[in-house]
Amino acid sequence: EAGVTQSPTHLIKTRGQQATLRCSPISGHTSVYWYQQALGLGLQFLLWYDEGEERNRGNFPPRFSGRQFPNYSSELNVNALELEDSALYLCASSLSSREYGYTFGSGTRLTVV
């Protein structure tokens, strides 16, 4: 069974540009979660999508947005990139009931220069 896959693995962008990160959940999982892991700041919750709808978002500005497609894959968009957006972005998926926990992908390393 394929795990949670994220692309690209690495992404280098210039300040002010836009970045798009992609996530494919485990087959059968309908919920997708996005987390940011910046150096020294731990894992911060960004967004939760379930059945195509945004269910909750963390304390991040509106330039962090995303969506979930009918096949439950998801993308995270970060507009007007700032240097402090440089981080490892992790995607996780789960069943709606969440009783089997969350499975994480390997992440996308975003570097803003």
Add this chain to the structure above:
Amino acid sequence: KQEVTQIPAALSVPEGENLVLNCSFTDSAIYNLQWFRQDPGKGLTSLLLIQSSQREQTSGRLNASLDKSSGRSTLYIAASQPGDSATYLCAVLTNAGGTSYGKLTFGQGTILTVHP
């Protein structure tokens, strides 16, 4: 607001030692608790998942306990090996609405080094 604390922040032990990592959380109304391992620059690997109704879970050399009423969990690693060196993260899923709905709250992690 759920807060998760992990102690110690770092731990260095010789190979073969048994060790305990600690996790505490402020809101006992949790759905479940999950322990993860993270290697440098990599994603998270799930180690153990404990539902709120359970007291412990075991997988190989790992054993995790949960005391929901006191807001504590421990991860016990038996006969540690150099390959166990990684950051260990504890995360809780709060069984509540509002801003905590659906999100895992993570501790800052324990950096474990097992030297030969």
